[in-house]
Every structure is written in C-alpha cells, then in structure tokens.
C-alpha cells in the first residue's frame with residue numbers, strides 16, 4: 001500500500017484507450033465498473049472533442065460479478081460491431097476488473113465469431129505498467145496485428161515509395177500539444193522534401209497500417225510512445241528509426257542531420273545543411289533571441305526542470321545549451337526509463353532526480369529556490385505556493401494544454417514558442433517581484449467592518465458570517481445589493497435572514 | 509414511519525440496464541472533505557480510482573491535502589501483505605501529519621473484489637490509534653455518483669451520539685476560541701430563542717449542503733417555529749448531532765436512501781417523507797409536510813411560494829413550452845424535472861442511475877401531480893439507461909435542452925443540441941426558496957448563450973457523415 005496524493009502518469013487502461021480512440025473507426029470496450037469510464041470525460045472536456053468518444057464501458061456491477069461477465073462483454077462487442085461497424089474493437093479491462101482474472105482473450109475469440117470487424121484484447125499488465133508504457137505497448141500490438149494479417153493475406157506492399165518518405169509515430173489524443181507538434185513536423189518534412197507516408201495513431205485508419213513498410217524511415221519524436229513500434233518495424237522490416245526529439249534549435253538540427261544520413265544511405269542525395277543554417281540564423285527567432293541583449297539577463301539564472309522524459313530532457317538541454325541558464329536539477333517521473341533520461345541530461349544539470357513522489361520534488365524545489373521552474377501542473381502549484389514562476393512543459397494534461405492558437409513545441413516554430421515560454425516565465429517572475437515591492441497587486445478586500453462608512457447600516461455577526469461565505473468575486477455585489485435592500489426597508493441591522501430575504505427579493 | 513403510502517401508478521418506469529456514463533461514487537470525497545472540516549478521507553483503491561479523483565473531478569490534491577489514496581499494489585492484491593499492518597502504517601502517518609478528528613475509509617470496487625474486511629479492521633485500528641475510523645463502501649459496483657455521500661452519511665449516522673454530552677468542556681480542546689464565542693451567544697440567546705419556537709419533537713436534517721444553504725433552510729423552519737436540532741453531517745465530526753430514539757429526520761437529497769434507512773432502522777428515528785426542498789414548489793411541499801407532522805400551521809408558506817414564482821418570471825419566459833431531457837447522472841433528476849415542469853417545461857424522459865421508489869415516493873407522487881396540474885404528459889423514467897439508445901432518442905425528438913453528464917455534452921452541442929452539465933446541479937446551491945433563481949440561472953444559461961449566437965448560423969459544427 002502506498003499513500004499517494006498525486007499521480008504523474010495515469011493507469012494503464014488510459015494509455016490503451018488513448019491509442020484506440022486516436023485511430024479512426026476503432027472502438028474500445030472497457031470491461032470495468034461504472035466509475036472507470038472517465039476517459040470519455042477527459043477526452044470530451046479537456047480536448048473539447050466534438051465527436052462521441054469511441055469508448056463504451058461494459059459495466060461490471062454486482063450482478064455481473066455474480067453471474068460472470070463473459071456474456072455481457074461478448075454481447076457488448078458484437079452489439080458495437082453491428083451499431084457502428086468499426087474496423088477494430090479493442091477490449092481492455094482496468095486495474096479493477098483485471099483482478100478478476102477472467103479469460104478475456106477467450107471472450108474476444110467468442111465475440112470475433114459474430115463480428116465483422118476485428119476484435120482484439122489489449123495485452124497489458126495493469127499493475128506493472130502505467131499509462132505511457134501501456135500506450136506504447138498497445139500501439140505496437142495493433143501495428144503488429146495488422147502487418148501480420150496483411151502478410152498472411154499476401155497484402156504487404158512491395159518496395160519503398162519513390163521519393164523519401166516517413167512514418168511519424170506517436171501522435172495521440174490527449175497528448176501534450178501533440179496536435180500542434182504534428183502539424184509542425186508535417187511542415188518540416190515538406191520543407192525537407194520528404195513525403196509523409198503515415199502518421200499514427202492519430203486520425204489513422206488501421207487499414208492503412210500495412211502501408212507502413214513503404215516509408216524510408218520512422219520518426220519517433222516522443223520517447224514515451226512509439227519506441228516499441230519502431231523497434232518492431234526495424235526488426236521485422238529493417239526500417240531505420242530516427243528518435244531524436246526535434247525540440248530546440250540544436251536538437252532539431254541533429255534530428256534533421258540524422259534524417260539526412262538515413263535517407264542518403266538508401267540512395268538519396270540530400271544536403272540539409274543550407275536549410276538548417278538558414279532556419280537557425282535567419283528564419284527562426286530563437287537563435288537570434290539567445291544572442292539578443294534581452295536574453296543577457298537570463299544568463300546564469302537558476303532553474304529546475306521536471307516532467308516526462310521527452311520534455312524534461314529537451315527543456316534541460318535548451319535551457320543549458322541555448323540560453324545559458326543554470327539547471328540545478330532535471331527530473332523525470334518516467335522511472336521505468338530512468339537510464340535513458342540520465343544519459344540525456346547529466347551533462348547539462350547539477351543533479352538528476354527520478355521520482356514519482358510529488359512531495360520529493362516539492363522539497364527539492366523549496367530547498368534549491370530556483371528563479372523559475374519548468375514542470376507539470378503540479379510544479380506550477382508548488383511554484384505558486386513558493387512564489388516561484390513556473391512554465392508548464394509536460395503532461396499530466398490540463399485544459400490549458402489545448403490552446404486554440406498554434407503552439408507547437410517541436411521544430412523551428414516550436415523553438416520560438418519555447419523561448420517565449422522560458423522568457424516570460426522569468427520576466428513574469430521579475431515583474432511579480434516589482435509589483436510586490438510597489439504594492440501594485442490588488443489588495444484583498446476583506447469585509448471586516450461591522451459598520452459601513454457611508455451609512456448607519458450594521459451587519460450582525462451571523463449576517464457577516466454568511467456574507468463571508470459568499471465567494472469573493474460576487475461578495476461586493478451581494479453586499480451592496482443587500483445594503484440597498486435594507487436601506488429601502490429601514491432595516492438597521494443586517495442579519496443572515498435579511499441577507500437571504502434580499503437575495504430572494506432582488507436575486508443578488 | 510411516515511413514508512408516502514401513495515405509490516404513483518401512472519408513471520412509466522423502465523430499466524434498460526444499459527451502458528451508461530456517470531461519475532464514480534468515490535467523488536463524494538471531493539465535497540465531503542470540505543464540508544467536514546476536521547476530517548481526513550482515505551480512498552483505498554487502485555491507480556484507476558486515484559486518477560479519477562485527480563482528473564475527472566478536477567479536484568487536485570494541492571495546498572492542503574485532507575484526502576489521499578491508499579494505493580493498492582500487486583502485493584496487496586495477491587494478499588501477500590497484511591492489510592491491517594499496511595493500513596496502520598498509512599493511518600499513523602496521516603495522524604502524524606494531519607491529526608484529523610476522524611479518518612473516513614472509502615472502500616472501492618477493488619476492496620470489494622478482494623474482499624478486504626474494512627469493517628472488521630477498523631475497530632481495532634481505531635482503538636490502537638485513538639482516532640475514530642468510519643468505513644464507507646462507496647464503490648462503483650453497487651452505487652452511482654452521488655450515492656457515495658449516502659454511504660458515508662449512513663456510516664456516520666451510526667456514530668452520532670445518543671445523549672447530549674453532559675460535560676461540554678471535554679470537547680473544548682479544539683478551537684476553544686470559536687467555542688467560547690458560541691457558548692457566550694448561546695447563553696444570552698437561549699431564552700429569547702426558546703419563545704420563538706413551537707413545542708415539537710426534535711428534528712434532525714441529513715444531507716451535505718453548502719453552509720449558506722444550511723443557514724437558509726434552518727431559518728426557513730425557524731420562521732414557522734420549528735427548531736432544527738442538528739444537521740448530519742455537521743461542520744466538524746466532533747459536533748455530530750445527537751440522535752435519540754423517536755427523533756424526526758428529513759433528507760435533503762434524493763440520493764440518501766441508505767442514510768434514511770439507517771436512521772430509521774438502527775437509530776429508531778421517524779422519517780418525514782416529503783418532496784425535496786428544491787424549487788419553490790418543492791420547498792413549500794417540504795415545509796408543509798414537516799408542519800403537518802408537527803401539527804403546526806404553515807403560516808405564510810403559500811404566499812412565500814407565490815412571491816418567489818413572481819420573481820422568477822423573467823427566467824420562466826425563456827423556458828416555458830420548451831422540452832428538457834435528462835440523460836441521468838446524479839439522482840437529482842426527478843426533483844429537477846418536477847420543478848422544471850412546474851416552470852412550464854415538458855419532459856419526455858428522465859434517465860436516472862438508481863431509483864428508490866420508496867424513499868422518493870413523495871417526490872414521485874408530486875411529479876405526477878405536477879404533470880397533471882400543468883396538463884403535460886408524464887415523463888418516462890428510465891433507470892440505468894443505455895446512453896447509446898438515449899442518443900438515438902435525443903436525435904429523434906430533438907429536445908430543447910439535454911441535461912447530461914460531461915462525456916456527452918460537447919458532442920451534443922456540436923450537433924446543434926443544447927446541453928447543460930448535470931454535475932453543475934450537484935454542486936450548485938439550489939435548495940430552498942431563495943435558490944430557485946440559481947437553478948434557473950443554470951438551466952437557462954445555455955439557452956441564453958445559444959440565443960446570443962443564433963444569428964451566426966453556426967448551429968452544427970460537425971460534418972454530416974460524422975453525425976451519429
């Protein structure tokens with residue numbers, strides 16, 4: 001048993017559902033109790049998704065427990081197959097229902113007999129894997145399933161595309177700025193004269209997965225989701241993989257150079273150096289900014305970075321290499337992949353922290369007193385308490401991480417965005433400090449007086465107590481309206497009763 | 509027992525036993541820990557439960573955590589670890605760090621499935637730690653959303669003292685200053701207050717309502733000379749109301765049927781079965797019912813109701829003649845539908861996760877009467893609805909407003925159907941005369957918003973083929 005106040009990564013089924021519902025025309029059946037289907041809420045609310053989330057809970061309740069769930073699960077799969085004709089139905093349990101140790105594989109086989117689409121059990125251990133690991137696995141499982149199916153049917157395409165081409169792997173629903181990153185990467189590929197063969201899983205059709213081997217290489221921009229799929233494709237189809245996250249000017253260039261090497265090895269003759277140079281020095285603002293006079297003030301400032309592997313590693317390198325900021329501590333909550341992270345960042349920070357315990361990170365921040373934090377929503381709150389500004393750079397996602405405007409983290413435009421984020425975090429911090437000194441912040445309006453200055457109205461103790469229970473942003477209005485009400489009726493003392501009478505009368 | 513004997517007959521009940529969406533009952537933690545200020549809630553479950561509380565409820569465990577997860581790991585599930593020892597370790601830490609007056613253990617589906625004997629473990633640990641431990645099994649196998657509160661209150665009902673403590677001083681340790689203030693007040697007001705009240709048996713109200721609403725309803729009864737002896741839950745666990753045999757009790761919300769049963773069977777109280785004080789019509793019916801039980805004249809109540817209706821006219825104009833469809837989420841559906849029908853709306857379907865026809869008997873009868881008086885057809889009440897089927901019906905009958913859980917709101921809006929989140933009613937202040945306006949403010953907001961956008965011609969925001 002573990003006392004937990006906060007989780008950085010969700011449970012495994014969330015990862016599986018993110019993959020399944022990213023694909024087009026794939027439905028997931030979740031074999032779980034009533035309250036476990038909040039994935040639908042997250043997708044619909046956080047991402048403001050317009051379509052119904054293609055996830056149905058096959059509800060486990062007392063009756064189902066008593067009678068066994070096979071019939072219900074099979075019925076629900078077959079029913080969904082009939083209702084919506086998905087290409088694939090993925091069945092997943094949750095931590096809870098996986099304890100029942102039912103033969104879910106067998107349920108799927110049974111359901112397959114009566115279904116037109118494919119039926120698959122997501123093969124994940126719900127107690128050993130978290131959301132990110134499960135997502136990586138589920139994506140791999142689906143890709144492998146369709147490639148093997150195509151191979152059996154002799155439907156695998158021969159050869160490569162004519163022009164150099166790429167599969168971009170790991171773009172998912174509910175990913176941190178994934179949709180914007182995806183657009184930016186497509187633009188970058190277009191600039192490099194590389195065709196996008198597939199993007200998976202977001203908006204992809206499972207029927208197109210068999211086309212994946214036609215690409216010249218795979219691009220895996222995120223460390224968390226896609227690596228297993230790329231490894232599989234490398235093993236089975238000898239497809240090279242580029243896994244350098246194109247975040248920041250330096251690593252974007254590194255990523256492009258690796259792409260160049262990979263496609264030139266297959267017969268292309270491209271030279272991306274002029275493109276990199278042009279982008280770095282004249283098109284992108286980030287490199288120039290680092291050199292500009294503004295940025296001088298950031299030199300030697302101290303920062304703490306914490307997040308998932310991809311974003312925390314990239315930010316650490318950008319801060320340290322590209323902006324001259326001193327990273328006191330770089331940390332990740334991806335404990336299962338700690339070695340990778342340590343290798344990536346140890347040259348760029350004083351200390352590495354691998355932890356899933358938010359209190360440990362909070363303590364480290366409090367002790368180090370950095371000028372700014374780059375972290376998750378959790379660190380933002382820690383920062384709020386300690387009065388340290390924080391730029392949010394990684395999941396767990398929040399509705400604020402789905403901005404309507406274009407805000408990629410990757411590629412050259414992403415570098416601009418990141419510089420803005422970094423710069424604003426520090427300067428807002430400074431401004432805040434100045435405002436504090438000059439008392440520029442709104443002072444909290446406390447209602448402590450029992451007697452309003454402009455009138456001879458009095459608030460009784462219980463009236464005042466009630467008034468103070470009213471949320472701050474409307475309290476002033478309620479107070480004014482109530483006093484007006486009391487004056488109109490010649491009431492000298494405002495009690496709780498008067499307050500509510502006023503509320504009824506004027507609807508304050 | 510004064511439960512309504514008149515079982516409504518004409519209402520059409522269905523049970524789809526479908527796949528429907530609602531929140532997990534453990535979400536009650538989110539409001540109960542705020543309501544009971546000296547409590548600590550420990551949810552004993554898996555990562556799935558924890559992530560739910562963190563994300564879907566948007567209640568993040570930040571500045572002052574008074575609830576936490578006891579996250580079960582592989583060793584706990586396979587019973588390699590000793591439950592008692594593990595819980596003891598966690599509760600000791602909570603006691604050390606937070607020193608609450610009570611620790612509430614919230615059981616989950618997982619503790620049910622692995623048959624962890626929480627009720628058996630609690631008394632020993634309670635004795636060892638010296639902190640009361642209340643056990644509520646708010647799991648998603650047996651309950652839906654708001655019923656979580658029901659399990660907690662039912663458990664607390666058994667902990668209410670039976671006799672007014674003689675030595676008040678014992679409790680004084682905590683927060684002695686505010687106590688002193690209260691004490692002082694009591695003394696001077698006691699005599700004056702007593703004359704304001706009529707003679708009637710003690711009345712305890714149950715249901716977790718926001719503090720301002722508690723005050724409002726208490727005052728409302730005071731106007732009629734009725735004294736509320738206590739509320740369950742109270743603001744502090746140490747101030748749970750005294751409940752003696754023969755006391756009268758009344759529930760504030762439709763989802764509290766287990767608490768009602770516990771109070772009747774275990775504490776031998778008498779339940780006043782009334783419509784719930786939601787909307788001016790419900791509030792009046794509730795007050796009148798209490799009055800009739802206590803043989804008190806409900807003076808001025810009808811006039812109050814009429815006045816409130818008058819003040820609501822601007823809102824009523826917006827919804828009169830429109831239709832509302834409840835997909836079903838928080839068990840407040842019947843009361844809200846009854847109020848909205850009284851406001852002049854029609855209602856083809858009320859989805860509801862769970863229907864206790866006895867506990868909601870008076871409310872159901874009132875719904876039927878309201879439909880009759882308003883001359884509108886009776887709604888179909890669908891227990892455990894199937895959301896997919898409901899969506900088909902919604903797209904067919906195109907109601908003017910759909911009150912729905914969060915999962916379906918955006919997709920429906922994108923298809924030109926106006927929605928309101930049911931969750932908002934769970935957290936709104938809507939009981940009593942004074943808050944009727946707040947309900948209508950919520951109900952009419954989407955209608956007013958969409959009215960404002962009407963001229964733009966942006967009704968449907970999905971391509972036709974994407975339509976369900």
Ligand code: SF4
Pocket residue numbers: 033034035036096532533534553554556557558560615616617618646647648649
């Ligand atoms: S439904 Fe059960 S397993 Fe799911 S969150 Fe609720 S208590 Fe936990």
